[in-house]
Every structure is written in structure tokens, then in C-alpha cells.
Amino acid sequence: MDESSEDYLKIISYINRHPAAVISTTNDDGTPQSSVVYVFSVSHHTVSFVTRNLTHKYQNIFDRPKVSITFFDERDITTLQITGTAFIANDEHMLTYTIQKIEKLFNVRADAVSPVAKMQQSGDYVLIGVEMKKAVLTEFQGIDVNISSSYDVTTIGS
Numbered sequence: 001m002d003e004s005s006e007d008y009l010k011i012i013s014y015i016n017r018h019p020a021a022v023i024s025t026t027n028d029d030g031t032p033q034s035s036v037v038y039v040f041s042v043s044h045h046t047v048s049f050v051t052r053n054l055t056h057k058y059q060n061i062f063d064r065p066k067v068s069i070t071f072f073d074e075r076d077i078t079t080l081q082i083t084g085t086a087f088i089a090n091d092e093h094m095l096t097y098t099i100q101k102i103e104k105l106f107n108v109r110a111d112a113v114s115p116v117a118k119m120q121q122s123g124d125y126v127l128i129g130v131e132m133k134k135a136v137l138t139e140f141q142g143i144d145v146n147i148s149s150s151y152d153v154t155t156i157g158s
Contacts, residue, residue: 011137014080014137018073019105020036025060025067026066028060028063038050039069040097040101040102048128049128049130050125050128061128066086067086078139080137082132082134084131086128086130087128087129087130088128089128089129
């Protein structure tokens, strides 16, 4: 699991430049459920986001932790899809880091109300980590598809 590999660094850079993503989970009846979240790279093949613990997304993650996260760059016509296992994170360092990333993202927009302020008022938010199992960065060129980076955690170092 080489975090210094060119493909891994390219994928982490993509996440850092495109934090808005769609997370897909599975409902108890097997149907898909998707939500927009802001995702941040943490380390050790882990990304994180904050969500309310009263949502279908949270319940689905709690009951069935296999997830997919999709990022999209409209300008470059690229996508990044991550599959992995989600977990409720109780790591204070990870929480602090994620909150700092959220604050930095929303401080860029003068009209935005920071989710951190909402979290502090409400208290019903939790930090979710996702251990990446596979990530595929795809570039679309007309009808041709070029997979520019693929990172499979299970095969790195094998």
C-alpha cells in the first residue's frame, strides 16, 4: 500500500481539488440511495466527511458500510470513483482536520454559512471515514474513455 505512488497522489490531489461528491449507499430493501457530501482526504487510504446522524445516509452506512463515492469535474470531463468501507470515526485528530478543511472551503465563499457553525449548534453530526478499497480516475474524450489512474489498495505491494 504505497501512498507515495504516482497514481495514489494523483487521486488524492483530485479529491483535494474537487471536494463535492456523491456518496451512494444501499437502503435496507436493496435500492440505492445517494447524497451530496464534501469529502476530504485524511491519510492511510482514508477520506472523511461529516453528516447528521438522523439521515438515511447515516443509517445505511451504519447498517451496510459498503459505499461508493463519485467526484466529477465538468470542465476537464473527468470522474473519480472510490469504493470502500465506511465507518463512524471517533478520532479527534481526524475530526479536527476535517472541520478545518470544511472551514477553509466555506471561508472562500463570502455568502456561505459554514456547516461547522450548524454542527456546533445542533450536536447531531458525526464524522464518517471511508477506507478506500479502489479508486478509478477516468478522463472522457468524446466517446473515448481513458482510465488515467487506477489505484487498488488490495493489490498495492502484492
